[in-house]
Amino acid sequence: MDRDAIIAASKKHDIVSGKPYKYGTAGFRMSADLLDGVAFRVGLLSALRSRKLSGQTIGVMITASHNPAVDNGVKIVDPMGDMLEQEWESYATSLVNAPTHEELADYYQKLADTLKIDLSSPGKVIAGRDTRPSGITLVTALADALAATKTEYIDFKILTTPQLHYLTRCINTAGTPGAYGEVSEVGYYKKLVEAFYRSLRGRKVTGTLSVDCANGVGGPKLSELLKHHDSTKTGLDVKVCNDDVLRPEVLNLDCGADFVKTRQRAPPSPKPAPGDRWCSLDGDADRLIYYWVDPDTGFFMLDGDRIATLAASFIADLFRNAGLDGQLRIGVIQTAYANGASTKYVEQHLQLPVVCTPTGVKHLHHAACSYDIGVYFEANGHGTVLFSPDAVQTFKTKEPQSPAQKDALETLSALADLINQTVGDAISDMLMVEVILAHKGWSLRDWAMTYSDLPNRLVRVEVGNKDLFQTTDAERKLSHPAGCQDEIDQCVKKYTNARSFARASGTENACRVYAEAATRSEADELANKVAAIVK
Ligand code: NG1
Ligand code: ZN
Missing domain, CATH: 3.30.310.50 (Alpha-D-phosphohexomutase, C-terminal domain)
Incomplete structure (x- = not known):
C-alpha cells in the first residue's frame, strides 16, 4: 500500500522542522543540508502532478543557479517545459511543510482526493542536476519518493537547467506534430548546432568569443556542444573559461553572469584582453551577459535588456524583409528592472509594444505567449524569444515573392529552432546573439551604440x-x-x-x-x- 511505502521511505528523508519552506520563483532554494526531505516531498508532488496530467512526464531540476556552492534547490518543470503551474506551488509548499511522515502521507492522499487523481494510473518523472556535489543525495531522495509511489523515473544526471526543460518537452511531444526534438542530451546539441548553421545562412562569425562558465555545468556542456560543431562552417571560435567543475567551492566564485551583472565588472580571472568579446553564463547556464573591456573606457556590459533589444530589432527587420510586417505581432516583455533607456528604445525606435510584468520568469513567459513573437528577458540575462505555432507555420508556408523574402523566412524558421522555446537558455541565447551580430556585421561596440543605458x-x-x-x-x-x-x-x-x-x-x-x-x-x-x- 502506498501510504505505508511513503511513510517508510519518508523516514529515510527527514524534514528539518521550523524552516520557512516556500515554493518561490526558484522552487525551493536554500542551504543543501536542509533539502533532503524537501527533495523527497517534491518527488511526491511531481508524481501527483504527472498523474493529474494523464501520465505526462514532469521534470525535476536540482540546482541553486548562481547561489554559493553550499546551497542547492529543487524545481518542478511542467510537461511543455514551462514552470510549474502557479496553483501547484501552494500544494508544493503545504506538502513540504507537513510536520510528520504520517501527516505527509495523509496530505498526499488528500491532494489526490481533492484533485481527483487516480493513484493507480501511470506517472513519469525525469530529473537533472547541476554540478553541486549535494545534488547526488538529493536525487536519491527524489528517486525514493518515486519508487514509493510506483512512478516511472529517469535520471538524466548532470544537465543545465534549460537542457532538462528541453528534454521534458521532447518526451511529451515525441511522435506528435509538435515534436520538439530527440529525447537525449546529444539530440539537444544536434538541434542547436544544426539550427545555428541554418540561421547564419553562410555568414561567418568573426573574432574569438571567450565564455566564462561560472565553474558550473555550462562549462562541460558547452564543450560537449562544440564537439558537434564544425567551426570551419561558422567561424565561431569559442574559448571555454572558468569551467572547473572538479573543485565545488569555486562554483560562481568571482565569476559568472550574476557576478558580472551585480558587480558591473569582468571576472578578475582570466583577465580579458582589451577588446576581446566575452560573455558569462551563470551556475546552471540559464543566464547570459555579454561584455568587453575597452582600452580607453574600461568595462562595458551588454545585459538581458540589450539581448532583448538586439533580438527584437533583428526579428522586426526579418519581418519587414519577409513581407510579414503587420501580419504577425512582435512584443517585448520586461520587468521593472529593465533599464528605462531600453524600454524607450523599443517603444520609440523599434516601434514595438513593451509589456512590464512582475519579477520571475513565469510572469514574463506567460505574457510573451500572447504575441506571435514574444521577446522576454530579465535585465540579469535570463530570457528567450517565443515563437507561436502560427508564426512558425507562416514562416514555412508563406510563398516568398523574392529571394530576399525567401532568405528572411528561412532565417526566421531557423531561429525558432535555435532559440530554446521552453525557458531562457544561455547557450542557445549565446548562439542567437552570435548569429545576429554576424548578420548585422556588428562588433559588441556597434551593438552598444544602439542606445545609452541610464546609470x-x-x-x-x-x-x-x-x-x-x-x-x-x-x-x-x-x-x-x-x-x-x-x-x-x-x-x-x-x-x-x-x-x-x-x-x-x-x-x-x-x-x-x-x-x-x-x-x-x-x-x-x-x-x-x-x-x-x-x-
Ligand atoms: P528576487 O529575489 O525576487 O528579486 C531574483 C532576480 C529575478 C529572478 C529571480 C529568480 C533581480 C533583481 N531579481 O528575484 O530577476 O531571476 O531572482 O532567480 O535580479
Ligand atoms: Zn540560473
Whole structure:
C-alpha cells in the first residue's frame, strides 16, 4: 500500500522542522543540508502532478543557479517545459511543510482526493542536476519518493537547467506534430548546432568569443556542444573559461553572469584582453551577459535588456524583409528592472509594444505567449524569444515573392529552432546573439551604440519583515506600508529622468531598491534615499 511505502521511505528523508519552506520563483532554494526531505516531498508532488496530467512526464531540476556552492534547490518543470503551474506551488509548499511522515502521507492522499487523481494510473518523472556535489543525495531522495509511489523515473544526471526543460518537452511531444526534438542530451546539441548553421545562412562569425562558465555545468556542456560543431562552417571560435567543475567551492566564485551583472565588472580571472568579446553564463547556464573591456573606457556590459533589444530589432527587420510586417505581432516583455533607456528604445525606435510584468520568469513567459513573437528577458540575462505555432507555420508556408523574402523566412524558421522555446537558455541565447551580430556585421561596440543605458543602482535592504512591502502596477509601486510610495515619489521628483521602486525579494529575506537617473551620482543618491525610506 502506498501510504505505508511513503511513510517508510519518508523516514529515510527527514524534514528539518521550523524552516520557512516556500515554493518561490526558484522552487525551493536554500542551504543543501536542509533539502533532503524537501527533495523527497517534491518527488511526491511531481508524481501527483504527472498523474493529474494523464501520465505526462514532469521534470525535476536540482540546482541553486548562481547561489554559493553550499546551497542547492529543487524545481518542478511542467510537461511543455514551462514552470510549474502557479496553483501547484501552494500544494508544493503545504506538502513540504507537513510536520510528520504520517501527516505527509495523509496530505498526499488528500491532494489526490481533492484533485481527483487516480493513484493507480501511470506517472513519469525525469530529473537533472547541476554540478553541486549535494545534488547526488538529493536525487536519491527524489528517486525514493518515486519508487514509493510506483512512478516511472529517469535520471538524466548532470544537465543545465534549460537542457532538462528541453528534454521534458521532447518526451511529451515525441511522435506528435509538435515534436520538439530527440529525447537525449546529444539530440539537444544536434538541434542547436544544426539550427545555428541554418540561421547564419553562410555568414561567418568573426573574432574569438571567450565564455566564462561560472565553474558550473555550462562549462562541460558547452564543450560537449562544440564537439558537434564544425567551426570551419561558422567561424565561431569559442574559448571555454572558468569551467572547473572538479573543485565545488569555486562554483560562481568571482565569476559568472550574476557576478558580472551585480558587480558591473569582468571576472578578475582570466583577465580579458582589451577588446576581446566575452560573455558569462551563470551556475546552471540559464543566464547570459555579454561584455568587453575597452582600452580607453574600461568595462562595458551588454545585459538581458540589450539581448532583448538586439533580438527584437533583428526579428522586426526579418519581418519587414519577409513581407510579414503587420501580419504577425512582435512584443517585448520586461520587468521593472529593465533599464528605462531600453524600454524607450523599443517603444520609440523599434516601434514595438513593451509589456512590464512582475519579477520571475513565469510572469514574463506567460505574457510573451500572447504575441506571435514574444521577446522576454530579465535585465540579469535570463530570457528567450517565443515563437507561436502560427508564426512558425507562416514562416514555412508563406510563398516568398523574392529571394530576399525567401532568405528572411528561412532565417526566421531557423531561429525558432535555435532559440530554446521552453525557458531562457544561455547557450542557445549565446548562439542567437552570435548569429545576429554576424548578420548585422556588428562588433559588441556597434551593438552598444544602439542606445545609452541610464546609470542605475540596485540596493539590497535588510528589513524587519519583508512581507509588509506589497506592490501594485507590476511591482513598480508600493501599496503598503501606507505612505511609503508617496515618500518615494517626492524623492524621485527631484532628479532628472529618474525612476525608482522598492519591492520584497522573492528569493531572499530582504527588500530590493532600484533607482536610475540621468547621472551616476544622481542614481546612487536616489537609491540611497529610497533605501532609507524603506528601512
Ligand atoms: P528576487 O529575489 O525576487 O528579486 C531574483 C532576480 C529575478 C529572478 C529571480 C529568480 C533581480 C533583481 N531579481 O528575484 O530577476 O531571476 O531572482 O532567480 O535580479
Ligand atoms: Zn540560473
